[in-house]
Amino acid sequence: MSYAYYPGCSAKGTGRSYEESLRAVFGALGTGLDELEDWNCCGASGYPAVDAAKAAALSARNLALAEDAQPGTGPVDVIAPCAGCYRALLKTERALADGGAMAARVGGALGAAGLRYQGRARPRHPLDVLVNDIGLDRVAEAAVRPLGGLRVACYYGCLLVRPYAMFDDRRAPTSMERLLAAVGAEPIEWPLRTRCCGGSCYCGGPLIGALPEATLRLSHRLLKDAKRRGAQAIATVCPLCQFNLEAFQHQMNRTFDEHIDLSVGFFTQLLGTALGLDERALGANRMLHWRLPDPAAAQGGAHVRA
């Protein structure tokens, strides 16, 4: 079994360990990922602020490329790990399916470049695929190194379940908790898990974002609350969220006179750890701080570099 794969720009930059761990996990579960040939930017949240039709056309070209790569009449599932890309592709898929004026314009533009979208390509998120296609039983079976009760805060951020709740509840999603619990983690109760980290503001966090102080404050609130609830690590599904929550803890501690030092990784990194995959294959070496308690050690035992 193999899926079409749309990486998105962040997977080649700040979110490289997302791509690495995703490929490692899918490989370990016997599922292939075929990267789209010559994919382009999805339009993210920046392009629709300038031109809605072109933003849709950007995503539409990717969907058309996915169909080209898998000729036939059946549906083509396109895995998009970045929650921002996932939402942009979904939004375009819906706009094109409704057959309105926008669909006609975008269809015409694709045609001008010899491309066609037939409505077969469907954006899917890897969390959805892992929980609903591959299944928790198979994932649990493959967990040779269970997470030993690691208290994880599962962070969904905005765009995985909003506005389109394709596979989970838009207010109280549970997929990630169920997935990580199946491999030995103990997800914490965390009502803030779909609250914005401040970084969907055009690709990027305080480093690139428009309002560094706002992003810093929003991300800090999430980390502080997760810490208060006993989280030992945070699992994310989006490279922008991951980046915001991981990279600026130092600035937050200085700004808000706090001591936060939480490992913030991709859910695929935690899952891959439980599957016994090599930490380098999971991109652990790319993290700014990544310390998980050793599940082999006694409860509350020593921290090791994981």
Next chain:
Amino acid sequence: MSKSSPELAPGRALGAADRVLPQFCIQCGTCSVVCPLIEYMDHSPRVLNAMMTAGGEDDVLRSRAIWVCTSCYACTVECPKQLPLTESIYALKRQSMRTGVYPRRFITPVLARQFVRTVDKRGRSSEAWLSLSLYLRTRPLQLVRYAPVALRLIRRGRLPLRPESVRKPAQLRKVLDALDVTTGEHA
């Protein structure tokens, strides 16, 4: 008064811009309650709705609020009238770009335009160059503050300095250019 598009008829509440749901905002304030960015806005989402209903479109376009929106869709999901608020704010951003009416000395419109230019040229976004060019243009002194983080990312291979590009920029160009020809209301 700026030139209105049918997308944004004056005298309509934000949600009505979509014309899918011909309802009006009931001013319940749910959008403002759930908005995570409200403390950084000059007008709350509820007030923006009131301003739109009252025909104060130019004032709305000049407010920072629409550019502070990160499009997290919390308001859209919670609105009891199911008004497509986030999409309406996108429409306002586009109106703002088209008419050149936007808040002065505010960075987000610059960022959006820079982002679009990068994508138009290369087909992909480059986090390193986008942030660098933005900081150079708008607040070079801040570069110093975030340089240590950038260096750590570069060392870990997370901030490639060589910008990514699509292999067939001409094909992408054709798609985007085809949408330039019809300079309709959405262009």
